[in-house]
Amino acid sequence: MSPQKPNDMPAMQAAALDRSDERLKSSETIADSLRAFTSRLRSGDLGMLPVAIGLIVISTVFSILNPVFLLPNNLVNLLFDSATVGVIALGIVCVLLLGEIDLSVGSMSGLASAIIGVLWVNNGWPIGGAIVAALAFGAIVGACYATLYTRLGMPSFIATLAGLLALLGLQLYILGPSGSINLPYASPLVRFGQIMVMPAWLSHSFALLPGVVMIISDIRKRQRRHEANLSSMPLSLMFIKAIALTVALEFIVFYLNLGRGVPWMFGLLLVLVMMLNYALTRTKWGRSMFAVGGNKEAARRAGINVNRIYLSAFMLCSTLAALGGILSAARLASSSQQAGTGDVNLNAIAAAVIGGTSLFGGRGGAYSALLGIIVIQAISNGLTLLNLSSSLRYMITGAVLAIAVIVDSLARRSRVSHGRA
Numbered sequence: 001m002s003p004q005k006p007n008d009m010p011a012m013q014a015a016a017l018d019r020s021d022e023r024l025k026s027s028e029t030i031a032d033s034l035r036a037f038t039s040r041l042r043s044g045d046l047g048m049l050p051v052a053i054g055l056i057v058i059s060t061v062f063s064i065l066n067p068v069f070l071l072p073n074n075l076v077n078l079l080f081d082s083a084t085v086g087v088i089a090l091g092i093v094c095v096l097l098l099g100e101i102d103l104s105v106g107s108m109s110g111l112a113s114a115i116i117g118v119l120w121v122n123n124g125w126p127i128g129g130a131i132v133a134a135l136a137f138g139a140i141v142g143a144c145y146a147t148l149y150t151r152l153g154m155p156s157f158i159a160t161l162a163g164l165l166a167l168l169g170l171q172l173y174i175l176g177p178s179g180s181i182n183l184p185y186a187s188p189l190v191r192f193g194q195i196m197v198m199p200a201w202l203s204h205s206f207a208l209l210p211g212v213v214m215i216i217s218d219i220r221k222r223q224r225r226h227e228a229n230l231s232s233m234p235l236s237l238m239f240i241k242a243i244a245l246t247v248a249l250e251f252i253v254f255y256l257n258l259g260r261g262v263p264w265m266f267g268l269l270l271v272l273v274m275m276l277n278y279a280l281t282r283t284k285w286g287r288s289m290f291a292v293g294g295n296k297e298a299a300r301r302a303g304i305n306v307n308r309i310y311l312s313a314f315m316l317c318s319t320l321a322a323l324g325g326i327l328s329a330a331r332l333a334s335s336s337q338q339a340g341t342g343d344v345n346l347n348a349i350a351a352a353v354i355g356g357t358s359l360f361g362g363r364g365g366a367y368s369a370l371l372g373i374i375v376i377q378a379i380s381n382g383l384t385l386l387n388l389s390s391s392l393r394y395m396i397t398g399a400v401l402a403i404a405v406i407v408d409s410l411a412r413r414s415r416v417s418h419g420r421a
Contacts, residue, residue, distance in 0.1 A: 003295060006165040026141035033230045041352060049353050051371045054400070057096030058375065062382030069382055071261025076197070079256075079266040082377045084193075085344060086269045089351035090276055091320030094313040095351055097280075097293045097359025100156040101143065102317050105348050107167035108138055116189075116326055117181030117335025121204045127189055129324055135246020138322030141167070142315035149314070150307040155312075164345075172337055180336040181328060193330025197261035209244035213274070215239065217282075269370070272320075276366035289313065293361035324348075343394065347376050350401040376398070 042395035045094050062069040068314025088105050095102050112134040119130035145163060148154040175181065183190050198206065206402050211236045218238040225232040291299040292309045329335050357364025376397060 023231040034179070044266075044388045047407040051375060052359075053352075055371065055378065058378050058382065059161055062378070062385070066382070068383045068385055072256055074381065074385070076256055076260045076263060077376050078290060078374075078381045080194070080263050080331065081381070082373045083263065083265040084324050084331055085347045085351065085376070086324075086370060086373035087164045087272060088321050088324035088344070088348040089355075090269075090272055090350050090366060091317035091324075092352040093355075093357050093364055093366060093369045094289070094319045094320075095156070095357060096357045097289050097364050098313055099217075099359075100149070100175060100308060100310075100313070101160065101269050101349070102314065103157065104141075104145075104163035104167055104346060105317065105324075106340040106342075106344035107164045107171065107338070108141060108318050108321035109328060109344060110337075111167045111171040111174075111338040112138060112325030113335045114175050114181075114324035116329050117183065118174050119182060121335075127187070134322050134326055135319055138318040138320075139315045141294060142318030145318070146307075146311040146314040148308050158204070161377045167377035171340070175335065175337055180334055183333045183335065185235060185333055189326075189330045190333045193265055194333065196264045197256060198264055200261060203253045203257060203262040203267075204250060206270075207249040208246060210249060210274070211242040214245060215242040218242075265330075273370050280365060285309075285312065290362055293363075295362075297380050320406050321348075343397070346394075346397065346401075347373070350397060351376050354400060411414070 055317055059070065073325040088109055091105060092102065113136060115129075116130050116133040119125040119133060120127050125133075126186070145156065145159050149156050156213060176377075191238075193236065215238055218233065218241075219235075222232040222238070250253055253262060288299065288304045288309050291302065291304055292306055299309075325340060328339060332339070351372035352364070352369050353359060353372070354375055355364075355368030355370070356374075357368045379397055379400065380393055384398065
């Protein structure tokens with residue numbers, strides 16, 4: 001047997017490390033992927049599986065009780081309604097990743113709606129200028145919350161609860177005695193929120209994007225692992241995953257196009273989801289978010305500017321809440337005192353938690369908000385079709401939220417016991 005060359009030692013050591021440390025090892029066959037998936041489930045790493053199963057169950061039950069639920073045009077309306085609160089839920093994901101909360105997102109969205117009506121309709125501002133002003137005010141509010149938390153040590157629960165009351169009062173003040181401002185129905189903003197849908201060819205092209213992004217990302221990851229002498233997923237499995245995703249999305253788009261088509265407003269939500277997902281998974285900022293949410297003190301000792309991370313998260317949350325308020329005004333064609341009240345806060349927070357974002361911080365993602373808000377709107381839409389009262393909608397949504405938190409808590413305990421927390 002020939003002696004080993006010195007240059008071969010690093011590669012052999014890397015390969016040995018790859019096979020002895022399961023955190024580095026990658027699935028090399030379909031069977032390996034199935035075993036790894038089963039292992040993650042047993043250890044409490046459930047991902048978005050519970051919400052996917054829940055969505056299937058909800059859709060099945062409501063379609064049996066009322067076949068109208070799964071008709072294309074009803075699903076299109078569901079997507080229109082999902083976009084407004086879904087954007088707010090994206091911001092909630094950011095603060096939940098840090099183990100914090102923002103209770104004022106509903107009031108912020110209502111105030112943004114009022115700002116649009118007052119500046120655009122009453123004062124004659126260009127619609128673009130009014131939108132920028134509303135978003136800028138949202139960012140300022142988020143910066144105030146972060147400052148109260150990082151500089152004065154005020155808990156985010158208290159700071160945002162105070163903000164909820166202050167923003168609601170400001171909303172009532174600027175709307176004045178009338179309490180409502182109607183937006184021009186023929187304006188591009190209102191048409192965007194009520195009737196504008198993508199052309200069929202564009203929606204089908206859009207459905208190809210996630211699969212293309214997935215395969216490009218997986219190939220780059222495979223190349224980096226090869227450079228580090230680590231095992232990697234085979235190309236065949238990468239293409240199978242990407243093709244399965246593409247086929248599913250293309251079928252959904254095809255079915256929606258049998259009705260009115262895919263709303264532009266929901267397309268905006270999807271773009272924001274993909275952008276936030278990229279930022280969380282592919283950037284230094286995203287890695288810092290998970291690090292701070294997992295252990296703030298350890299992140300600080302690792303050199304992460306923790307205060308800056310909190311500032312960015314709260315500013316992003318309030319800005320997205322303001323954007324959600326703008327979309328809500330477009331959807332309702334009005335700015336009113338009722339905007340942002342009711343169940344907006346509940347639905348936004350519930351969407352993030354039901355989608356799989358942990359209340360304990362450090363776990364979650366942008367796609368969790370997307371799936372979560374679809375579940376919330378599916379429940380609301382289905383109960384409306386059954387002519388059930390809003391009281392039942394609140395109770396059922398609350399029950400689903402409680403179940404999601406229980407599942408998250410049990411999964412966390414299981415991850416701790418398996419050393420995966």
